[in-house]
Amino acid sequence: MNRDKLSCHDPEEEVLEMIWLIEEEGLEPTLEQIMAKNIHDAADMKMLERLVRGGFLRRDGEHFRFTESGRERGEIVIRRHRLAERLLVDVLSIRDMSFETTACRFEHVLTPEVTDHICTLLGHPRTCPHGKTIPPGPCCLRAEKSLETVVVRLSELGAGESGRITYISTADHHRLDRLSALGVFPGRLVRVHQSEPLFVIFLGETQLALEKEIVGEIFVIRNGRTDR
Ligand SMILES: [Zn+2]
Ligand SMILES: [Zn+2]
Structure with missing residues (x-):
């Protein structure tokens, strides 16, 4: 396995992220599609089985589907990743491709509180720099009610x-x-x-x-x- 031991990747979260991305493309994730994406080589059969045992995924023939708690966790990972991208591009003005890898490392270390602070700082953005949807968090729903935070x-x-x-x-x-x-x-x-x-x-x-x-x-x- 060539996983970078020094990085703070969380392979479970990477796999949930991949499944989210595949679903976002309108597909039903199969082992083949997951292996084709394979961010940081996080996915293998053992990892998928672990997520099934952990109650995050359901195996359905050749498809892997989110359980409710798997979808919730995936949504949090995606939200953090895309907010990290926005932070790097909008605030730190990192406009070359290095923001991709930095965002990747970033996403696993942000606590929910820090994530919501970043979201608020950025004015609760709805899309990432790639134009993909950022799932709203509790801060976004609160902000919708008070225009003051725009x-x-x-x-x-x-x-x-x-x-x-x-x-x-x-x-x-x-x-x-x-x-x-x-x-x-x-x-x-x-x-x-x-x-x-x-x-x-x-x-x-x-x-x-x-x-x-x-x-x-x-x-x-x-x-x-x-x-x-
Ligand atoms: Zn993005
Ligand atoms: Zn927000």
Whole structure:
């Protein structure tokens, strides 16, 4: 077996993930299809039998189907994986293919609490960077009821509106340093003074004019209107 002993792969979760992906393609997972995907060589007959014994899969002739608890666990793995992808691409601006492998390692170490924090930080995204559906978690259902938690680009706020910076998405590290030197960093409350012709914000008492391009890279949780 050529499994990387140092990585934090969880072979059971990898197999549940593969079965989820096969179902997502509209197919009924067979041993052959699972072996064709075989992420990190996690799947073999022994592993599949273990998942059947553990009550996560049901064997049905040549098909392997989720039990209810298997589907629940698979959904959690998929959700973590796709949120990890979003985090790497949106917040850390990792746009090359290395985000794929990093997301893979990431997904097994995120606790449910951290997963929901990431989801909230990202504004409860519905799709991963590949356009696949992210199964909603408890945080998403809560957020649907309160519009306050919606993350938008700063450029979408109008004059008089304010928001708290959640993250800045730029591949340009110098720009990030410059912004944080100006006091523009996650956690800060910003109020839009005007959006035309220059985008001018208030950070506390400090007034700051920002380039349009930069304004589109700053993400905030909308705070509603304030009168001052
Ligand atoms: Zn994806
Ligand atoms: Zn959420």
